[in-house]
Each structure stands twice: as C-alpha cells, then as structure tokens.
Amino acid sequence: MIISYKVKLAFTSWILVTASLTFSQTTKLQEEKELEVVNFSSIQKVLKKDGLSQSAELKKKQVSVMKTEQQNLDKARYNYPTEDELWGMATDYWLIKNAQLLGWDFEKPDYGIEGSFKGVLENLGFYQKKFKILLINTSAIVRAGFPGADGEIIFLLSLPFIRSLDLSKLEISLLLLEDYLRYEAGYFKKAVRTEKLGKLAGTSFYGEKNVDLSLVEELVKNYSTQVERKGFNFQQQFETTKKMDTFLKSHPELWNVYYRLIGKIQNFLKSNHQYKDYIKLYPSPEMQLKWLSPEEKAL
Amino acid sequence: MFLLLLMSLASWAETMPTDEKVVGIFYMTPLFGHVHQSSSRTSASLTTVQCAHPIKVIESSKVLVAPEWAYVHVADYKGFILKSFLSEKRPNCFQGKYPKFFDSLNLDLAELYYWGRLYDHFLQGETRVH
Numbered sequence: 001m002i003i004s005y006k007v008k009l010a011f012t013s014w015i016l017v018t019a020s021l022t023f024s025q026t027t028k029l030q031e032e033k034e035l036e037v038v039n040f041s042s043i044q045k046v047l048k049k050d051g052l053s054q055s056a057e058l059k060k061k062q063v064s065v066m067k068t069e070q071q072n073l074d075k076a077r078y079n080y081p082t083e084d085e086l087w088g089m090a091t092d093y094w095l096i097k098n099a100q101l102l103g104w105d106f107e108k109p110d111y112g113i114e115g116s117f118k119g120v121l122e123n124l125g126f127y128q129k130k131f132k133i134l135l136i137n138t139s140a141i142v143r144a145g146f147p148g149a150d151g152e153i154i155f156l157l158s159l160p161f162i163r164s165l166d167l168s169k170l171e172i173s174l175l176l177l178e179d180y181l182r183y184e185a186g187y188f189k190k191a192v193r194t195e196k197l198g199k200l201a202g203t204s205f206y207g208e209k210n211v212d213l214s215l216v217e218e219l220v221k222n223y224s225t226q227v228e229r230k231g232f233n234f235q236q237q238f239e240t241t242k243k244m245d246t247f248l249k250s251h252p253e254l255w256n257v258y259y260r261l262i263g264k265i266q267n268f269l270k271s272n273h274q275y276k277d278y279i280k281l282y283p284s285p286e287m288q289l290k291w292l293s294p295e296e297k298a299l
Numbered sequence: 300m301f302l303l304l305l306m307s308l309a310s311w312a313e314t315m316p317t318d319e320k321v322v323g324i325f326y327m328t329p330l331f332g333h334v335h336q337s338s339s340r341t342s343a344s345l346t347t348v349q350c351a352h353p354i355k356v357i358e359s360s361k362v363l364v365a366p367e368w369a370y371v372h373v374a375d376y377k378g379f380i381l382k383s384f385l386s387e388k389r390p391n392c393f394q395g396k397y398p399k400f401f402d403s404l405n406l407d408l409a410e411l412y413y414w415g416r417l418y419d420h421f422l423q424g425e426t427r428v429h
Contacts, residue, residue, distance in 0.1 A: 107341040114424040127429040132421040211403040
C-alpha cells in the first residue's frame with residue numbers, strides 16, 4: 001500500500017516537474033530554445049575553426065534584440081495617446097456622453113451646408129482644411145468648434161437656432177467661419193486644457209496599477225463648462241470680429257451678409273428668451289456691430 | 300398555357316441561386332460604425348462593427364445601392380455601410396494603438412452604439428490644396 005502510494009507520489013511529482021518545465025519553455029522564444037539545444041562548450045575548438053561560435057554570438061544578439069522589441073511592444077500597449085490624439089478622442093467622447101442632451105441622432109434634410117462652407121473657406125484662401133459639422137436638435141447649445149482627430153475641426157450647430165433665424169446657407173457658413181477663427185486662435189483649447197493633459201499625454205502607465213482616467217474625465221467636464229457656461233470673453237469676441245472684418249473686407253458681398261447676420265441675431269435675441277444665455281457665451285452682437293461699423297470721422 | 304408557363308418561370312426564379320458576388324474584403328476605418336438596414340445614414344442599425352473589422356463587400360443585381368454606399372455581408376447580416384468608412388488596407392486604429400487605455404473607458408452598449416452613429420451624422424468637408 002505504502003509502496004503504491006510512493007509510486008503514485010513520484011509519478012505525480014514527475015508530471016508536475018515536466019509540466020513546469022514545459023510551461024517555462026513556452027514563454028521562451030523559438031530562437032532561445034534553439035540556443036539551448038546545442039551544448040557549445042564540448043565542441044568549442046571545432047566550432048571556433050568553423051566560425052560557428054561567431055554565428056552563435058550573432059544569434060544571441062538577434063535573440064536579445066528581438067526580446068527587447070517584444071518588451072517594447074508590450075509596454076506600448078500601456079501608452080497614453082498623444083496630445084493630438086487625445087483631443088480628437090475627447091471630442092468624440094464628449095459628443096457621445098452628451099448624445100441625449102445634444103440630440104444629434106435624428107434625421108435631417110440635406111441642407112448642403114458643408115459644400116457652402118467649403119466654398120467660403122476656399123474663397124477666402126483657407127486651403128487643406130478638414131472639417132466636420134454636426135447638426136444638433138436642441139436650443140440649449142447653439143454653436144461650438146472643437147478639435148477633431150488628424151487636425152480636423154468639428155463644428156456643432158443648433159438646427160432650431162438656424163431655423164428660427166431662417167438663415168441661408170451663406171449666413172450659416174459665415175457663422176461657422178467665426179467659429180473657425182475662434183478655434184484657430186486657440187481660445188477653446190486654452191480654456192479646456194488641463195495640467196494632466198500636458199503631463200500624461202504620450203507617456204506610459206506600464207507598471208502602474210491603473211490608467212489615470214481623470215485625464216479624460218477632467219477634459220470632458222471642461223468641455224461642458226466651456227460650451228454651456230463659460231463661453232468667450234469680450235476681448236476674444238473683439239479679436240474674432242476684427243478678424244472677420246479683415247478677411248471679409250476684400251469680399252464686400254460677404255461682408256454685407258455678415259454685418260446683416262449679426263444684426264439679425266441681435267434682433268432675434270431681444271425677443272427670444274429661450275436663447276438668453278447666448279449673449280453670455282458670445283458677447284455681444286450689439287458690440288460686434290459697433291466694432292464692425294466704420295469709424296465716424298470728425299469734420 | 301400562358302399561366303402555366305408563368306408559374307413555372309416564377310418557381311424557377313425562386314429556386315435559382317442568388318447572383319451575389321464578392322467584390323472584395325475591406326476594413327472598417329472609423330472607431331465604430333454600423334451596418335445599416337438600408338442605404339441611409341439614419342436607417343436602423345443591424346450590427347455595430349469596430350475599426351479594422353474585415354467587411355465583405357458584395358454585389359447583387361437584385362439590390363440597388365446608392366453610389367456612396369457599399370452593400371456588405373458581416374457575420375449573419377447583409378446591409379449597407381458608407382464607402383468612405385471602408386479601406387483596402389487594414390487601418391491603424393486608436394483602440395489598437397492604445398488597447399489598455401481604450402479598454403479602461405469601459406464603454407457600455409449605448410455608448411458603443413452612439414459612437415458608431417456619430418460618424419454617420421457628421422457632414423464632412425475638406426478644402427482643396429492650393
């Protein structure tokens with residue numbers, strides 16, 4: 001009985017040893033295994049003569065390089081995206097998290113806005129610019145310009161707002177152009193950017209317990225604050241309006257449409273309390289008209 | 300006699316194999332996308348596919364497809380995907396480049412659905428090279 005038990009124990013331990021050896025081998029590279037098969041020390045002289053020891057050295061180096069590459073690939077899986085990639089991802093993420101509030105998942109007619117805006121940009125000399133426009137079915141947020149992936153700009157535009165104002169394609173394009181200039185001036189990124197973004201973007205969290213998701217959460221929270229409450233200040237609005245003035249001056253027909261558009265918005269906001277926050281976020285059409293008006297010269 | 304001929308023709312058409320042919324295998328380029336029931340951006344979604352998912356593009360004389368759409372076969376579904384979302388080469392996807400980071404977002408099913416829908420709703424443009 002004892003003998004049979006011992007035999008069983010020995011057999012089990014043999015299986016365990018064999019299994020652990022097999023397991024340890026599976027984690028090794030094929031090239032490493034090949035190196036182990038040959039016992040070079042016993043035939044060292046012959047090998048030296050044949051130059052085989054050199055080839056073994058070369059193989060060793062190759063294995064070491066491959067191992068390092070494999071480790072680098074494993075580590076890369078734990079990287080944070082680069083700053084540019086994070087901006088694009090954060091914009092998409094914010095749009096998804098706020099899908100119900102923004103109401104962008106609805107059927108809308110083809111207004112041809114993208115073609116019209118493209119024409120205006122080209123007309124003014126803005127070449128190789130990629131953009132996306134998302135029409136939203138809410139009056140809670142009227143407009144915004146966000147960073148997208150690969151240098152794109154993503155515009156948000158309220159369909160109820162443009163319908164209430166009965167805006168033409170050209171007028172909508174000029175609204176988008178304003179948002180484009182604001183975005184290019186870097187106001188949005190400056191307002192939303194967090195310390196963590198600069199610190200963590202493009203780095204690795206390899207060896208750390210968890211990914212620091214507050215990087216995205218803080219950014220997305222700032223998006224909401226900027227779009228819903230903070231908006232742009234008078235100085236930024238002044239600079240944007242002056243830029244519009246400069247760009248459109250050489251196209252009087254566009255300048256006139258823009259000037260009338262600001263007047264239209266000013267009148268509309270006076271009688272529509274639904275959009276009372278607009279003036280806080282984009283101060284203010286009244287001032288914009290003053291900035292655009294030619295200065296009166298004293299005689 | 301004519302009726303008989305018509306009936307036999309109809310039954311022959313039903314038993315005939317479909318004339319579907321595979322155009323090629325393409326890859327999904329946006330982060331997420333939908334296989335649509337019809338060739339319309341707002342049509343119902345049959346299934347959601349991830350970036351780099353292989354998509355079999357098919358052709359059939361029985362299915363009319365708008366020029367900007369592709370008729371596709373994905374898993375058990377036959378539907379439509381915007382051609383601009385497909386690439387002949389396997390794309391370098393965000394979730395492939397940063398798998399651990401992306402997984403940690405823990406997106407739920409509704410978020411995956413909306414992420415795919417988002418790209419359907421974007422009106423895209425690019426100004427020409429000077």
